[in-house]
Amino acid sequence: MSGSLNITAATVDPNLLDLPWNLPLEVWPDEVIAALPKGISRHLVRFVNLSGYVVAIKETSAELAKREYDLLRTLQRLDIPCVDPVAVITNRTADDAEALESVLVTRHLKFSLPYRALFSQALRPDTATRLVDALAVLLVRLHIAGFFWGDVSLSNTLFRRDAGSFAAYLVDAETGQLYDGLSNGQRENDLEIARVNIAGELLDLQSGGRFAEDVDSVAIADGIVAQYRMLWKELTGSEQFDQSERWRINERVMRLNSLGFDIEELAIKTDETGTKVRIQPKVVDAGHHSRRLLRLTGLDAQENQARRLLNDLDSYIATFDKKSLDEEVVAHEWVARVFEPVSRAIPNELKGKLEPAEVFHQLLDHRWYMSQNEKRDVPLAEAVSSYVENVLRHRRDERTVIDPATGAITTQNEIVDEEDWRTKV
Known part of the structure; x- marks a missing residue:
């Protein structure tokens, strides 16, 4: 290191x-470079191994780097899905003082992929x-x-699997403004x-033989407009109805x-005659x-994954008639007797295939x-064995950092202490 x-x-x-x-980023030695799929970028980007995790390093101007770093930190404070800013490094000089x-x-972001790498x-x-x-949800x-x-583009976004859907994360905030x-x-x-960028990206995939030629890429790109407008109206639009239809307030909340959003405040107003009610969400947040799920179990999962795990938890509560017990106590019991044993049953060499919440969703x-x-x-233990051998073992690895193997493989009989409770359902 010089300078x-x-x-x-x-x-x-x-x-x-x-x-x-x-050294210029383009000539960094192979021993520090992590071989990961990259999206398209206007700047040179390299993935590098650092302290047991992977970082993305992008060469740019000092002004743009500092501005994007500050924007990403602000977006994180606002709980917006985006990559984690680590550092800005300036005043770099080569050995010849250049x-x-x-x-x-x-x-x-572990378990995330650029759109081009989602399918080989x-x-x-x-x-x-x-x-x-x-991407429409992220943009809203x-x-x-x-x-x-x-x-806005697929190239400037990373995607993580989320119980059959995808969750989008902003990866490039260089052109953004708050x-x-x-x-x-x-x-x-x-x-x-x-709309224009997505159409171009999909047409580019078609020209490379990675997307069916008979599919209307422009129509798919137009879909973000329709999806965005639906979400925006649902999240920010006002609604008016008769006072006798107050049940529609709860319907709106549901x-x-x-859609994965919560409401912190609702503005509810009646007209002069008292017969009409107007409601409008004031502050909305996703998740x-x-x-x-995080509050009940300590498990951090994507929104659709969390919904699926909570449904399984609710089935567990109903099966064992635990509705009268404290919800958090039962939730931790479910984690100990169901979720964690399933996670431990995944062989160490396969743990990088998918994140644990996605494995559990796919197993169900x-x-x-x-x-x-x-x-x-089908007993849960039998399903785990079948899923591991017939599905998970044949998936490609989607984790980019392989943690040290610490847990032993759980035997089938350990998945639930006494019996497979789901056979009762």
């Missing part, structure tokens, strides 16, 4: 100093639609927070940018919760189910299909 580096970071990892900052570009360092051969039309839907959340993206609130014109501008699906095909209640 005197300037490092801006909330918490500095000392191992950052050991990286070859005196000035090198500054860099932004972000932590790579071809992207199915329904998968493309789900990616666009996930950004706009509610007052963030104008300016370069305001107190966005005008309709700003929102429409972002929407048009998204619809928002089903209703994931926050409930697999068990249901087994029961349907065989016309019997």
